[in-house]
Amino acid sequence: MTSVLQKDAGKFSLAKKVVAQKGNKKWRHNNLMGYLFISPWLIGFFTLTLIPIAASLVLSFTKYDILSGDVEWTGLENFRRMFYDDPRYWRAVRATVKFAFISVPLKLLFALLVAELLYNARRLVGVYRAVYYAPSIVGGSIAVAVMWRQIFASKGLINEFMLDAGLERKLWLFDIKYAIWTLILMAVWQFGSPMLIFLAGLKQIPSEYYEAASIDGAGTVSKFTRITLPLLTPVIFFNLVMQLIFSFMTFTQAYVVSGGTGRPLDTTLFYSLYIYIRSFGVGANMGYGSAMAWVMLVVIATFTGVIFLSSRFWVFYDTAEN
Amino acid sequence: MSNQTLARVYRNYRKNITSTIRSIIFYPMHAYRTYYHQMKRVINNIIFHPADAYRMYGKHVRHAMRGLVFHAIVIAFGFVMIYPLIWMLASSFKGESEIWTETSSLIPNELNLDNYRSGWKGFAGISFTTFFKNSLWVSGVSTLASVFSSAIVAYGFARIRFTGKKFWFAVMLSTMMLPSQVQLIPQYILFSKLDWINSYKPLIIPRFFGMPFFIFMMVQFIRGIPIELDEAAEIDGCSRAGIFFRIILPLIKPALGTSAIFAFYWSWDDFLTPLIYLNDPRKYTVSVALRNFADPSSVTNWGAVFAMGILALVPVFLLFILFQRYMVEGISTTGLKG
Known part of the structure; x- marks a missing residue:
């Protein structure tokens, strides 16, 4: 056994x-x-x-000339110069922050309004969606940036309208007050992708919520602020993070519209453009460019982190649905 | 005829507006007989019993008016949105003087193709044929490379259990948010050490390593395919590679298509990379060529610039029109930047 x-x-x-x-x-x-x-x-x-990212960190402590190949260890000199001795750097920061903080909220606002508008359309939704999305599909291209420059040129489309309206011509692209606004306008014009994401988000909201609210006598506005907005906060959050990152990285439009210099008086000198100028322009110093890129990385990471942390207080996740 | 019946007829008439239009076109006599009587009754009602008519039709009329106003607003705003693009198209057909004298007109006096002819000649003796060929080559190879490599990686992440999978997947997702500027300078140094400057290698070779956005989208897609298919194939003696090529790849065609569209589009529109790496005008892609062509210090012929701009947009527009559904889906589900 x-x-x-x-x-x-x-x-x-x-x-x-x-x-x-x-x-x-x-x-x-x-x-x-x-x-x-x-x-x-x-x-x-x-x-x-x-x-490359690690190399970039190392490079940021050096003076690197790509043509001669000379590498010189300078310690924190790049960062010191950037923060204390380079007024252009701070102008670049100002231009970028102004651009991002004005264009992103406006863009998201438009995207949300149009998405809400299209969500309520019964017929021709596809056509409308295509029309509203068209500027975004072509927006990143050089052709459209060139066109934009010509629209705001001294003999361009906008000045033609100004003359028709009995106003004077303005040098939009050379006026320190207006130049950055042409770029902001261009960014807002391209609200297509957040709009599509909002539209997808709106379709996710169960229609029962609206029906129940109607029975309780809720109007259009309170339905929007009490149902749509709270349930859409995850999508708003996503769009905010993505658009902010994209806007910090804007290069092509600023390069073309400002002729690659950030004129007038560096008011359109976006951060990416300045990195490009300092790393690939005349008298390039890739060490300095790397230092700037690393500061950008840290700032973007911080911003994203802050938005993520704050999301606990304003982003609403519908747990009942999951 | 009672009011209720009349209301029903009217409701039907509204509901079946398409069939009504169809019947008017294809059976005019029949439509005339039917709708003449209906309309006569409606009109009679309005004239002789205005209070009843208001009660019956008022709601419908208000509804229709609201719809009309709604569509008018949407169309007007949409027109403002695409106005610059229409203007560019119109300007590309305008003659030399017309561009400056009738700047804002949206309809050119004649379809003048001179701008296209003179623009196509390009600059420095290099025509746009070269630039378009370059762009097509670069974008074509990049597209194939990035879609195929992304599909391989996506299969690994979606279907194989291995140590550290979650960690690497999280790392991959986080690289999507990385600003490309940080990699730009060291990559430039690396590629110049490899002697890749002024060649297409820096534009094409990085695409062979998969792109996080596409990998993410394909992983989502593969997860939706029942795993029983894989298991059945495995029992039948199919290898991992066999499962990937014979089962997964054919089933994720929509995701492959969406990725391909975006890959081509991004590569076609890319400006910074060719600007940095290409020095020889003969090797320029369309975007860099266009920017040099439109250099305000040398160009006076703006019609030609617009014409070439329009041609540069044609591939993008074609993709958009043909595959709009896939693009919309791609953006809506993964937040791809369009």
């Missing part, structure tokens, strides 16, 4: 061992296959993202 039991136990443990070995083998095989499949991204991540 005992011997049979022992024999059985032995059999079982052997079986267990086989299973375990098989499992181990399968686990190892899976690990190998997993890393094999993600290897393209993994290699790219190390060679094109992680190492």
Whole structure:
């Protein structure tokens, strides 16, 4: 009796061992296959993202001239110069912050209003959506940036309208008061992608909520502020983060509209443009450019972090639905 | 005819407005007979029993008016939105003097193709044929590379269990928010050390390593495919690679398509990368060429600039018109930047 039991136990443990070995083998095989499949991204991540970012941090403490290849360790000199000795740097920061903090809220506001408008349309939604999205689809291109410059040129479209309205021509692109507003207007004009995301968000809200509110006698406005807005906060949050990051990185439009210089008087000298000028322009110093890029990374990370932390207080997740 | 019946007829008439229009076009006599009597009754009602008529039709009329006002607002605002684009298109057909004398007109006096002819000649003896060829080559290869490599990576993340999967996936998602400027300078130094400057390698080769946005979208898509399909294939002796090529790849075609559209579009519109890496005008892509072509210090022929601008937008517009549904879906579900 005992011997049979022992024999059985032995059999079982052997079986267990086989299973375990098989499992181990399968686990190892899976690990190998997993890393094999993600290897393209993994290699790219190390060679094109992680190492360059680390290298950029090291470079930011040096003076690097790409033409001669001279690297000179300067410690915190780049950062000191940036914060205390480079008035252009602060003008670039001002222009970028002004651009981001005006264009992003306006853009999101328009996107939300138009999404709400289109959400209520029964017919022709597809056509309207295409029309409102068209500026965004072409907006990042050089062709449209060039067109924008010509619209606000001294003999351009806007001045033509000004003359028709009995007003004087204005040099929009060369006036320190107006130049940045042409870029803000262009950014707001391209509210297409947040609009589409809002539209998708609006469709997620169950119609029962609105019906119930109607029965309780809620009007259009209170329905919007009490149902739509709270339920849309996750989408607003997402759009806010993405658009803020994109607007901090704006380059093409500023480069074309300002002729690559950030004129007039650096009022359109966006941060990315200034990095480009300092790293690839005349007398380029890639160390300085790297230092600026790293400050940008830290600032964007901080902003994103702050929005994430604050989201606890204003983003509403509908737990009942999940 | 009682008021109730009349109201029903009217409601039907409103509901079936499309069939009404169809019947008016294809069966005019029948439509005339039907609607003549209906309309006569409605008009009679309005004239002889205005109070009843108001009670019956008032709501419908107000509703219709509201719809009309709504559509008028949406259309007017939409017109303002695309006005600059229409203006650019119109200007590209205007003659040399017309551009300056009739700046704001949206309809050119004649369809003048001179701008296209002179613009196509390009600058420095290089025509736009070269630039378009360059752009098509760069965008085409980048698109294929990024979509295929992203699909491979997405399969790994979506279907294989391996140590550290969650960690790497989170890392990948976080790289989506990384400002590209930080990588720009060291990448430039790396590529110049590899002697890749003034070639298409810096524009194309990074695309072979998958793109986080596409990987994310495809992972979501693959997760929606029942795993039983994979398991059945595995039992039948299909390898991992076989499952990927024969089962997953054909099933995620919509996600591949959406990624391809965006990959092409981004690559076509990219300006900073070719601006930094390409020095030889012969190698310029359309966007860099256009910016040089439109250099305000040298250009006087703005019609030609607009014409080339319009041509540069054609591929993007074609993609948008043909695949609008996929693009809208891609943006709505993953927040891809359009």
